[in-house]
Amino acid sequence: MKRQAFFISDGTGITAETLGHSLLAQFESIEFEQVTLPYIDSITKAQEVVTRLNDLAQAGSRPIVFDTIVNQDIRDEISKADAFKVDIFATFLAPLEKELNMGSSYTVGKSHVGGDNKSYLARIDAVNFALDNDDGSKIKHYDKADIILVGVSRSGKTPSCLYLALQFGIKAANYPLTEEDLGNGDLPKALQAHKHKLFGLTIDPERLAAIRNERKANSRYASLNQCYYETEEVEMLFQRMNIPFLTTTDLSVEEISTRIMVDTKLNRRA
């Protein structure tokens, strides 16, 4: 079975897409062809969308539409399409207006602009911080870090730091624990003064070997032996040093980052 799903917005479409993905994921046996149509911000563009939707319906497969269009004229246009429509704003804004005892502002794209400039700058600052302090390259700014992720190479540190920055405005550095750092029972010198900021990532050694093999096939670095040795050593180190840690094997960067926020009780800056 296959159905077409559209996420339509006069802004970026991120809200419609995020909600749509979550809802469609509840129907595992259906394969959805998912299309995001952002910046549908004129009647002409809306009419093109309607034609596209109607063509699909006529071909026998009525499309599913998730939309977050705030402009009433554009929304009216889209509603003419022969589609199953999940109108996110219309559904929830009316009851919210009643609860808040106030009308809502229906400005085109309004909902998609991060109105809070300070919060936005915090995110961009944090991205720059993550880049400047990636992979143990610089260690002199660790006093300014909110958190320092530690773990073996390819355990998920860098993407998690970037996501923590983009999503939460958290300044996350990361330091790779390499063979030279392991086996002596102590933390690398660069980390010792910042023990309270450390958070460990580890990963199933077989998965690690698979990831490393994609990077450096058949190397010692990617060998199962080496991956077992390194992950065992870091996990012992985390435990000995009371460093909180997380196994990333089956987690996405979104999940790793969210769990880190929960476990460390860090306050988001964005």
Added chain:
Amino acid sequence: MKRQAFFISDGTGITAETLGHSLLAQFESIEFEQVTLPYIDSITKAQEVVTRLNDLAQAGSRPIVFDTIVNQDIRDEISKADAFKVDIFATFLAPLEKELNMGSSYTVGKSHVGGDNKSYLARIDAVNFALDNDDGSKIKHYDKADIILVGVSRSGKTPSCLYLALQFGIKAANYPLTEEDLGNGDLPKALQAHKHKLFGLTIDPERLAAIRNERKANSRYASLNQCYYETEEVEMLFQRMNIPFLTTTDLSVEEISTRIMVDTKLNRRA
């Protein structure tokens, strides 16, 4: 006016938070204190949340709750709270089930896991690509890039590349156009073979000067003169070379990235 809003989930809470932000942004005159509570995946945790919500209600401010809890028992527990509840899944899943003629799977956390491993790997690959090809540091992989962002320093290239990677799985490199590259009427050598992949970013010179001053206060680099010169030169270059470009002054990375996807008609890999 101030109201408390909670985004509650047994997964990461990203869906509830994204939708909640969008909806609350429509009420500009109310200040919302927004709290995300992810991984509420047990009755005990749910009971703690209910207590917290009831305390607020009793203090005179009924909280607003957006939830995407899929587990029925946990959802029932949360529903006991004295709160205005926007139940995202319950609202939309029933009509979707009818349209699709099929029950949905209510597994805890199901909706939050990116089930598509290939798509996830594409995102992580793209993040690594963006890091490896940031800031003109390496130019030998440009043949593997989906897009190369060009523009003056601090026009938004790096965060946009990272967002393109994380959100869309797009391999985006970036190359900073510095003073040495400008004024001679031609593209830097490293870019000439990849002209079809170039996308320009520019920015209002006064805004650019403000951003650069935060980085290097009172430098020539941050001076208004220099910022006017560089932005004028890059914009002339973009026009002369027929490079599509975007002014990033008032745009978030989400908006810059989405507009790039629309303008270039790039296909997402995630």
